[in-house]
Amino acid sequence: MKIYSQCEIIFEKLTSYATMILGNPISFILAFIMVIVWWTNSFYTAIDVHQIIGDIIFGVTFLSLFIIQKSFNRFSGSLHLKLNELVATSEGARNTxxxxxxxxxxxxxxxxxxxxxxxxxxxxxxxxI
Incomplete structure (x- = not known):
């Protein structure tokens, strides 16, 4: 059971770190550059149109991951801040x-x-009653 607890703690830290990285604007810029390089490479090699369209769709989907993660991080952070304020100012609320x-x-x-x-x-x- 102790090993499971340690694995859970490590996984929680890993996922927290991953969401912080994926929601970072620099990560999006790096991913965007990577997709642009990938697309330009596709145009210079002999690939049919369907493959290029598939690559474009995949690239947009990949970049959407970073955009969605950033939006979620912002929303989640503001929601937690508001809830913490409500808990802190409410009488009888448990601070746990x-x-x-x-x-x-x-x-x-x-x-x-x-x-x-x-x-x-x-x-x-x-x-x-």
Whole structure:
């Protein structure tokens, strides 16, 4: 079980680092240059039109990955900031959920279960009233 926990921690750090890299404007510029070189190479070699169209579609799809990741990083960061502000200023809110994006998947699952149990308790109390 300890090995699994270590693997999970390493994977969380790796995915966090990968999303940071893929959402970086410099990564997009490098990918864009790579696609341009790939396209220009396709035009100078004897390849049929269908292959060139396929290459263009693949290149656009590849570049879209970086654009989508950047948009997601920005949206996710602003959402987490807003939620942290709400938790910090709300009386009775538990600060354990602040910066939840930095927790491991296991910690998030445990917190989610706690809140699901709490929601069930509240529903039961409301039924009694």
């Amino acid at each position: 959920v602040m910066n939840a994006e930095e927790k491991t998947e296991r910690e998030i699952t445990e917190l989610s279960k706690e809140y699901s149990d709490l929601a069930e308790q509240i529903i039961e109390i409301e039924k009694e």
